[in-house]
Structure formats: structure tokens, C-alpha cells
Amino acid sequence: xxxxxxDEMTKVRARAKRRLAIKxxxxxxxxxxxxxxxxxxxxxxxxxxxxxxEAMRSFPKSVLPFIPFSFDTMRFxxxxxxxxxxxINSVVVALITLALSxxxxxxxxxxxxxxxxxxxxxxxxxxxxxxxxxxxxxSIPLAVTFINLGMFDKVSSLALMHTALTLPTTVLVIGSxxxxxxxELEEAAQVFGCTAFQAFRRVVLPLVxxxxxxxxxxxxVMSWNEVFAATVLTVQNRTLPAQVLVSLREAPDAYKxxxxxxxxxxxxxxxxxIRKYLFNMWGQSSK
Amino acid sequence: MSIQPLRxxxxxxxxxxxxxxxxxxxxxxxLVFFAWPMTQAIRLAVWDEQGLLSLRAxxxxxxxxxxxxxxAKISVLDRRNVPLAPGEADxxxxxxxxxxxxxxxTPGGATVQGWAPESRVRVRETDPSxxxxxxxxxxxxxxxxxxxxxxxxxxxxxxxxxxxxxSRAEVGIAQRTSLEVWFLIEGAHNEKRVSGxxxxxxxxxxxxxxxxxxxxxxxxxxxxxxxxxxxxxxxFRSALGTTFLLMxxxxxxxxVLAIVMAxxxxxxxxxxxxxxxxxxxxLAASDLAVGIVWSSIFTQNGYLNSILYSLGLIESPQAxxxxxxxxxxxxxxxxxxxxxxxxxxxxIVVSGLQAxxxxxxxxxxxxxxxxxxxxxxxxxxxxxxxLQVALILRTIxxxxxxxxxxxxxxGDVVTVLANETYRxxxxxxxxxxxAAYSGLILLLSMISAGxxxxxxxxxxxxxx
Numbered sequence: 001x002x003x004x005x006x007d008e009m010t011k012v013r014a015r016a017k018r019r020l021a022i023k024x025x026x027x028x029x030x031x032x033x034x035x036x037x038x039x040x041x042x043x044x045x046x047x048x049x050x051x052x053x054e055a056m057r058s059f060p061k062s063v064l065p066f067i068p069f070s071f072d073t074m075r076f077x078x079x080x081x082x083x084x085x086x087x088i089n090s091v092v093v094a095l096i097t098l099a100l101s102x103x104x105x106x107x108x109x110x111x112x113x114x115x116x117x118x119x120x121x122x123x124x125x126x127x128x129x130x131x132x133x134x135x136x137x138x139s140i141p142l143a144v145t146f147i148n149l150g151m152f153d154k155v156s157s158l159a160l161m162h163t164a165l166t167l168p169t170t171v172l173v174i175g176s177x178x179x180x181x182x183x184e185l186e187e188a189a190q191v192f193g194c195t196a197f198q199a200f201r202r203v204v205l206p207l208v209x210x211x212x213x214x215x216x217x218x219x220x221v222m223s224w225n226e227v228f229a230a231t232v233l234t235v236q237n238r239t240l241p242a243q244v245l246v247s248l249r250e251a252p253d254a255y256k257x258x259x260x261x262x263x264x265x266x267x268x269x270x271x272x273x274i275r276k277y278l279f280n281m282w283g284q285s286s287k
Numbered sequence: 288m289s290i291q292p293l294r295x296x297x298x299x300x301x302x303x304x305x306x307x308x309x310x311x312x313x314x315x316x317x318l319v320f321f322a323w324p325m326t327q328a329i330r331l332a333v334w335d336e337q338g339l340l341s342l343r344a345x346x347x348x349x350x351x352x353x354x355x356x357x358x359a360k361i362s363v364l365d366r367r368n369v370p371l372a373p374g375e376a377d378x379x380x381x382x383x384x385x386x387x388x389x390x391x392x393t394p395g396g397a398t399v400q401g402w403a404p405e406s407r408v409r410v411r412e413t414d415p416s417x418x419x420x421x422x423x424x425x426x427x428x429x430x431x432x433x434x435x436x437x438x439x440x441x442x443x444x445x446x447x448x449x450x451x452x453x454s455r456a457e458v459g460i461a462q463r464t465s466l467e468v469w470f471l472i473e474g475a476h477n478e479k480r481v482s483g484x485x486x487x488x489x490x491x492x493x494x495x496x497x498x499x500x501x502x503x504x505x506x507x508x509x510x511x512x513x514x515x516x517x518x519x520x521x522x523f524r525s526a527l528g529t530t531f532l533l534m535x536x537x538x539x540x541x542x543v544l545a546i547v548m549a550x551x552x553x554x555x556x557x558x559x560x561x562x563x564x565x566x567x568x569x570l571a572a573s574d575l576a577v578g579i580v581w582s583s584i585f586t587q588n589g590y591l592n593s594i595l596y597s598l599g600l601i602e603s604p605q606a607x608x609x610x611x612x613x614x615x616x617x618x619x620x621x622x623x624x625x626x627x628x629x630x631x632x633x634x635i636v637v638s639g640l641q642a643x644x645x646x647x648x649x650x651x652x653x654x655x656x657x658x659x660x661x662x663x664x665x666x667x668x669x670x671x672x673x674l675q676v677a678l679i680l681r682t683i684x685x686x687x688x689x690x691x692x693x694x695x696x697x698g699d700v701v702t703v704l705a706n707e708t709y710r711x712x713x714x715x716x717x718x719x720x721x722a723a724y725s726g727l728i729l730l731l732s733m734i735s736a737g738x739x740x741x742x743x744x745x746x747x748x749x750x751x
Contacts, residue, residue, distance in 0.1 A: 024556075031551045034544075035565045041626065042568070044590050045580040059604055060593035104312045111309035123310055129736045130321055132683040136705045137725045137732070138320070141327030144718055164320030171313055218571075225573030227690045228705065232712060241575050245690060249697060253586065260579025260694075267571035275564040278634055 042264065049073055049261035053254040077258030080251075086243035089155050093230075093239055094223040096159035101166045101219045102174075106212065109174030114183065124175075131168035138164065139232040146233065153235045161233060162223040169222070170215050173277070177211030178204075214277040221270050225263070325729060331513075331722030338508035340501045342483025346469035352483030354476060357504045361474040361490070363497050364482065368443050368466035382468040382487035386442035387419065391458035394435060399450035400461075401438030408458060419460045426454040442466055474501070513719040517711075517727070520720070526707045529617070533703065534685045536621045537628070541681060542674065544625065545632035546662070552633075553640050563637075570630040578694025581623035582608065585615070585695065608695060616696035623691050628684065632677045639673025640666070675742045682735045686728050704728055 048056055052070045077083060111117075112124060142161055146152040181204055189199035230242035238246070244259040251259075271278075338357055344350040347369035355361065368384050385405035393399050403424075412421040424436050435451040442464055452458065470490060473482035485501075492499035517523055548566050552559060569577065584590045585607045592604040607615040643666070651665045667674075689705040692698060698706045704724060711721035 027551060027554045028556060030547065031556060031562050034548055034551065035562060038565050038568055038626070041580045041584065045583050048583045057588060059588045060596045061588070061590060104316055107309035108313035111306040115303060115306035115309075117303055117306040120306070123314070127313075127317075130317060132680055132736060133321070133729075133732055136687050136689070136708050137328055137729045138324045140708065140712055140718060140721045140725050141324040141331055142320070143712070144331065145324070145327065160320065164316065167313060167316060221571050225571070225576075227573065227575045228687070228709065231709065241573055241690070244579075245575055245693060248694060253588075256579055256694075257583050260576045260583070263573050263576035264580065267573065267576075268568055270571045271564055271568050275560060275567065278563070278567055278570075 042268065045257060045261045045264065048257040049077075056254055056257065073254045073258045074262070076254050077262065080247075080255055082238060082243045082247070083240070083259075086238050086240040089234075089237050090224055090240040092155050093159045093162060094220045096156065097162040097166055097223040098216050098220045100159065100163040101170045102212065102216045104163070105167055105170035105174050105215075108171045109176075110178050112171065112175040113178035124172075127168045127171050131172070135165055135226065135229050139229045142229075143232050152233070153237055155234075155237050158230060158233050158237075158239065159223075161229050162226055165226065165229070166219040166222045170219050173215040173218065174208075174212055177208050177215065177277075180211070181207050211277055214274040217270060217274055221267060224266060328722050328725050328729060331719055332726040333509055333511065333514065333723075334507050335504075335510040335512065336507050337504040338510055339506040340485055340489050340504040341506050342472070342481060342485055343469075344483060346471075346484045348484075353481030354506065355472075355474045355481065355485075355501050355504075356476060357501050359474045359476065359501045361472040361499050361501060363470050363472055363492060363499060365471035367445075367469050367471070367484070369469050369486070370442075371465050371467045382492075384442075384466040384468055386464050386466060387422075387458075387460045388462035388464075389422075389438065389452070389458040389460055391424065391452050391456045393450050394453040397450075399438055399452065401440060401449040402442040402446075403436060403438050403452070403458075404442075404444075405463075407436045408460070410460070419463060422458055422460055424452045424454055424456045424458060472499075513723045514726075516717075516720050517723040520707070520711075522702050522707050522710070526702045526704050529701055530686065530688070530703045532617070533620060533624065533688060534682060536617075537624045537685060538678065538681050540621075540625050541629045541632050542678065544629045545636050545677070546666075546670075548629070548633040549636040549640050550662070550666075552637050566633055567630045569627045570634065572627060573690070574627060574688075575690035575694055577623050577627040578691035581619055581626070581691075582695050585619045608697075610700045613700050616701045619695045620688070620692055620701065623695060624685075624688060627691070628681065631684075632681060635673055635677040635680070636670065639670050642673075643669045672742065679735050679738055679742065683732045686731055686735075 050069060050071070050073070052068060052072045053076060055068060055070075056073055108123075112120065138161065143152065146154075146157050151157040185203050185207075186196075186199045189203040190196060194202065225241065227241040227245050230239040231245055234242055240259075241263060244251075244256075244263070248256065335357070339354045340357065340359075341354045342352045344352040346367040368386075371381070371383070386402050387405060387408050388401070389403050389408060390398065390400045407425055408419075408422045409425050410419040410422040413419050427434055427436065434454050436454065437448050438450045438452060440447040440449050443466075468487045469484050470487060470492070471482065471484050472490065473480060475481075489501065489503055489505060490499055491502040552563050552566070556562065582589070587604050587606045587608075591607070592601065595601045596604065606612065608619065647665060647669070648661065651661045656665070687705050688703050689709065692701060692703050692706055695701075698710070702710075704727065708721050708724040708728070711717045711724060
């Protein structure tokens with residue numbers, strides 16, 4: 001009797017186990033298919049960019065990439081007119097944006113996470129709303145204003161504009177980074193004899209620094225990627241995406257694909273660095 | 288030791304200044320670089336800086352006598368010279384009249400001092416800076432008014448005559464003055480006749496000297512001209528239509544794909560963080576780069592053709608991204624945008640899923656709900672707030688699709704609102720129509736953002 005029951009039990013159990021295994025396998029399959037969907041295009045553009053221009057023009061292409069492996073296409077792109085200055089401008093704009101945006105956003109983020117004050121919600125909601133606003137709206141009037149003020153076509157003006165774009169996101173991210181550090185830690189430090197500033201400097205700052213660095217990095221990438229305002233606000237001092245965009249029509253394929261790959265690299269590296277903070281960045285819009 | 292009565296301190300509501308100080312820089316920055324440009328965009332779109340020309344009661348005076356629209360037909364009744372203040376001649380080419388203060392001999396031999404027009408004096412000698420010092424009176428050939436040149440008390444032919452100079456008489460030039468010609472004009476405004484004085488730089492007088500038109504105004508006015516120009520633009524309908532079509536194509540696919548991704552992440556597989564990072568890569572990818580990536584697949588020598596050719600499905604490479612294959616460009620933009628922007632939705636959905644209590648999901652599974660039943664009846668209803676947020680955020684962001692369209696289609700065959708803004712600004716140099724386009728995008732975004740904010744607020748009330 002007892003043997004029969006346990007027999008039945010094992011059968012049921014085995015069936016349940018099998019079903020679970022199949023489910024698991026299917027989930028893995030979905031995960032892998034989705035990963036391929038994301039990774040394959042990157043793989044393909046990499047194999048376009050990291051080969052000779054002749055191989056790049058050949059048809060049909062082998063999906064096996066890098067045959068022959070060569071930096072010729074990339075070199076062709078980097079030696080094209082305006083690319084190196086554009087690269088320098090892009091980095092300068094992104095660095096100014098990063099510095100300005102972090103400096104202005106950090107106090108606001110701290111205030112949002114540490115204080116309850118009248119108007120806090122209104123401030124937070126307006127920041128949430130502003131984050132979504134298209135850069136297209138701001139670029140045209142700012143271009144007109146910059147022309148009138150003699151600030152047009154300057155790297156610094158573009159950085160001012162980019163700071164306006166990144167600021168809302170940076171405020172929210174830094175706010176959520178501060179919010180993840182319990183206030184009790186600060187209090188405890190003060191109980192043990194730290195001043196408020198010391199408590200901030202010695203206890204909170206070391207804990208939030210990685211998160212703020214991630215936010216700053218995200219700011220950098222947003223500025224690095226931004227193309228509409230960059231194209232509208234500059235003529236001579238183009239950033240890299242703006243330079244690529246305006247020469248896209250006449251550019252040979254080698255220039256195009258190498259350029260696309262070159263602009264894509266930072267984002268891949270960036271995501272790998274900050275994957276821990278992804279949810280601080282976008283996931284909090286519901287809370 | 289007496290016991291003091293216990294005093295309960297009155298609660299003082301002290302205003303905390305620290306948070307306000309901390310948010311001030313961010314607030315100011317957003318005011319200057321967000322709120323202000325937005326009002327400027329609207330101003331550029333509906334405000335005509337030179338729309339109206341205000342007429343003066345007397346030449347050179349401030350008192351207004353009415354106004355005429357730019358381009359209005361006018362008739363000239365009178366003209367007068369008005370001294371030009373330095374740096375005043377902006378707005379258009381002014382009709383200038385130059386007069387000299389001269390001293391010379393009358394035909395009778397007496398000395399006379401007064402103003403003579405530049406056209407009557409030939410300058411013979413100038414000082415190093417170019418100012419005239421000496422000259423001779425031009426002879427008047429075959430003139431009915433006589434051989435002599437009249438000298439006036441003021442630089443105006445209507446002023447008192449102080450004397451006459453003989454032709455070819457030598458004169459000393461003491462002073463030079465530039466006068467702008469003002470016209471007394473008459474025209475129709477709002478079907479009423481108005482007349483008044485206006486400077487020549489604002490007017491265009493035709494060859495007959497009696498008629499003309501208002502060339503440029505000096506006062507702004509509300510106008511729908513730029514908006515009309517946008518509406519009549521040959522790309523407008525196509526841009527608006529394509530923007531909405533892309534929205535309709537992209538957003539549902541994105542939501543489904545993002546939910547699948549989120550469920551995969553929620554299943555807590557091995558390498559979970561790696562999968563998450565891979566799914567999130569496009570989050571940081573530039574839209575231009577993504578457009579180029581997909582053009583490497585759809586281009587004639589690209590991977591799509593290579594694969595189809597290798598499989599024997601096509602005989603020769605097909606052209607996808609050309610003017611004749613508009614639908615293929617749309618499909619390419621669609622796929623590229625789904626690839627690029629799904630990550631954002633995914634992250635929002637994942638964090639929404641994490642907020643759902645694990646027990647609810649497990650209970651559903653325990654009671655034998657299938658995957659579809661769990662998604663349909665448990666996960667989706669609980670996820671609704673996050674999905675709304677994602678949906679509206681995506682709607683606003685879909686209004687700025689730009690570089691992907693340029694990279695895949697060049698921007699002519701398939702065009703979107705952002706691209707038209709760029710075309711008006713960059714190719715046509717028409718700031719006002721560009722501003723009208725951005726105003727339209729602003730309006731559409733505001734509508735979406737309004738819904739977005741209400742959703743967020745509703746959610747917060749639901750949470751608390």
C-alpha cells in the first residue's frame with residue numbers, strides 16, 4: 001500500500017519536475033532568442049566596420065565576420081574630414097555637460113530625497129514631465145537666441161543646451177541614489193559626534209559616489225548621443241554625431257558603417273559598467 | 288526646590304530653507320533653458336516681428352497716427368527730411384539726403400552762409416578723414432529756375448531762403464548733415480484709410496514716386512502666417528501621418544516585447560544580470576548609430592539580401608531603401624525603433640513587476656493558472672500603472688524620431704515632424720515655420736505629458 005502510494009507520488013513528482021524543466025528550458029530559449037535579437041545587429045555592424053572596405057562592399061556577405069580582419073574601414077572613417085575635430089568637440093561638450101549637470105543636479109537630488117518641503121511634489125512632477133520633452137522644441141528658439149547673443153556655433157553653448165536636456169534625468173537618478181542610503185546612517189554618525197557636514201562627507205558621500213558616477217556617466221552618454229540639437233546649434237564646430245549626420249547623404253558606405261559602429265561602442269561599454277544602477281535611472285518613474 | 292509647572296512648548300512650524308536653496312540652481316537652470324525657450328518657440332511661431340508699421344503724426348516724432356500692415360499698398364502725399372540720429376538707420380536701406388553748411392559769395396558780391404543740398408556742391412578738398420572742406424557750386428545747365436543755387440536757413444527746401452550762390456562760386460564747407468527722407472503716406476488698414484509719416488527705410492517707393500508698399504514694420508503682431516505656411520507645406524501631411532503611423536506600429540510591439548523581456552528577467556534564470564544588461568544595451572545607443580546599424584542590414588549589399596541570396600530566395604540583391612520602396616523604409620524604421628527603444632519600456636516594466644508581490648504570482652501559479660492566464664488576469668492588471676507610464680513616455684519620445692529616419696531613408700521619401708523642423712531650419716532657413724513645427728510637437732507632447740502626469744499622480748495616490 002505504502003509502496004504504491006509512494007510510486008504514484010514519484011510519478012506525479014517526476015511529471016511536475018519534467019514540466020518545470022521544460023518551462024525552464026523554454027524560458028532560457030526565449031532569453032537567448034531575445035539576446036540574439038539585441039546582439040545580432042551589433043555583431044553585424046561590427047563585422048562591417050572591422051574589415052577592409054573591399055570586403056565591406058562585397059556581395060553576398062558571409063555572416064561569419066571579420067574576414068579579413070582589418071582596421072582599414074575604421075581608419076578611413078577616422079581620417080575623413082571633420083571626424084577628429086568632431087570627436088574632440090563631442091568629448092568636450094559631453095564633459096562640460098557632465099560637470100554642469102552633476103553640479104546642479106546633486107543638491108536638488110539630495111533635497112528631493114532628504115527633505116519634505118512644500119512644493120516638493122510639484123518640483124518632482126515638473127522634473128518628470130520635463131524629462132520627456134523633445135529636444136526638437138528647444139533647439140530652434142535656442143538657436144535664434146544664441147545667434148542674437150553671439151553664442152551660436154560654440155561648443156560651450158551646445159553644452160549649456162545638453163545640460164538642460166540631461167538635468168531632469170540626473171536629478172531623478174541622484175535623488176534615487178541618495179534615497180537608497182538610509183537617513184539613519186547620517187543620524188547615527190551625528191550621534192557619534194560628527195557634525196552634519198562631517199556625517200555627509202564621511203558616511204554618505206562614500207556610499208553614494210558610485211551611484212553619482214553612474215549618473216554622470218549616463219549624462220555623458222546622453223550628450224554623446226544627442227544629434228538634433230547638435231546639428232541645429234553648430235555649423236563649424238560640429239560634434240561627431242552631427243558631423244556624421246550632415247555628411248550621411250554623400251558619404252560612402254565605409255564611412256557610414258564605421259561611423260555607426262564607432263558611435264555605438266561607448267553605449268555597449270557603458271551599459272556593462274552601470275548595469276547595477278539601471279533601475280535607479282528609469283525604473284523609478286512609477287514611484 | 289520648587290517644581291516648575293511643565294511647559295509644553297508650542298510647536299513652531301519653522302520654514303526649512305535648506306531644500307529650497309538646494310533646488311534653486313536646478314530650478315533656475317530649467318527656467319532659463321527649458322521654460323523660456325518653449326515660450327520663445329511659441330512666440331516665433333505666432334509672432335510677426337515686422338508685421339505692423341506704426342505711422343507718426345509728424346515726421347521724426349513718436350506720436351502714433353495709426354498703423355499699416357507689412358506689404359500694404361500706399362500712396363505718397365508728401366516728403367520731408369528729418370535729421371538722422373546716429374545708429375538709427377536699421378530696418379532697411381534709408382533714403383538719405385545730405386546737406387552742407389556752406390559759406391560763399393552771392394552773385395552780388397556779398398557773403399552768405401546757409402544750407403545747400405549735396406547735389407549742388409562739387410567737393411574739391413577734403414580733410415584727411417574725408418570730411419569736405421572746400422568746393423564749388425555746380426552750374427545749373429538749362430534750368431528754368433535760373434542759374435543760381437539757393438541757400439536755406441535749415442537743411443530743408445521748405446525753410447527760409449537766406450540767399451543765392453552764383454554757379455562755380457567757391458564755397459567753404461563748415462558742416463555736413465545726413466537727413467532721412469520721411470514720407471507722408473496713406474493706405475488702408477482693416478478697411479479704414481489711415482495716413483501718417485513713416486521713414487523711407489520702412490517703405491518701398493515705386494518709380495513713379497507716388498505709390499509704393501510697406502516694406503517692413505517696426506511693431507510685432509500676432510500672426511497665423513507661419514502656421515498656415517506649415518499646414519500648406521508639401522511635407523506636412525506626410526510628416527504628421529508618418530509620425531502617427533510609426534507610433535501605432537512601434538508602441539504595441541514594444542509593449543509586448545518589453546513584457547516578454549521583463550517576464551524572462553523575472554524568472555530569475557542563471558546569468559540573469561547578464562541578460563538584463565544585454566536587453567538594456569540599446570538604452571544607451573544613439574539613434575543615429577542605430578539607424579546606421581539597421582541600414583547595414585537593409586542596404587542593397589547588406590545582410591538581409593546576403594541571407595536571402597544564400598538561401599536561394601532571391602536571384603539578385605533587392606534595393607530596399609529607395610524612393611520607389613517607401614514601405615520598406617517604413618518597415619526598416621519600424622524595426623530599428625523597436626530594437627532601440629524597447630529597452631526603456633522593459634526597464635520600466637521590470638521595476639513595475641518587482642513591485643508586485645511575489646506571493647500573488649506564486650499563488651496564481653499554485654492554483655494552476657497557465658502562463659497566459661497569469662499574464663492576462665494577474666500580471667497585466669497589476670502592471671497597468673507602469674504600462675501607462677511607459678506608454679505615454681514612449682508616445683512623447685516617438686514624436687522626436689529623427690536620426691533613424693535620416694539614416695534609413697534620407698529624410699525625403701519618409702519624413703517625420705522632427706525632420707521637417709530640421710528641414711525648415713537648416714535647408715530652408717525659415718526659423719518661424721520651424722518654430723511652428725516645434726510648437727506642434729510641443730502641443731502634442733503637452734497633451735501626452737498631461738495624461739502622463741495624471742497617471743503618475745493617480746498611481747501615487749493608489750500607493751499611499
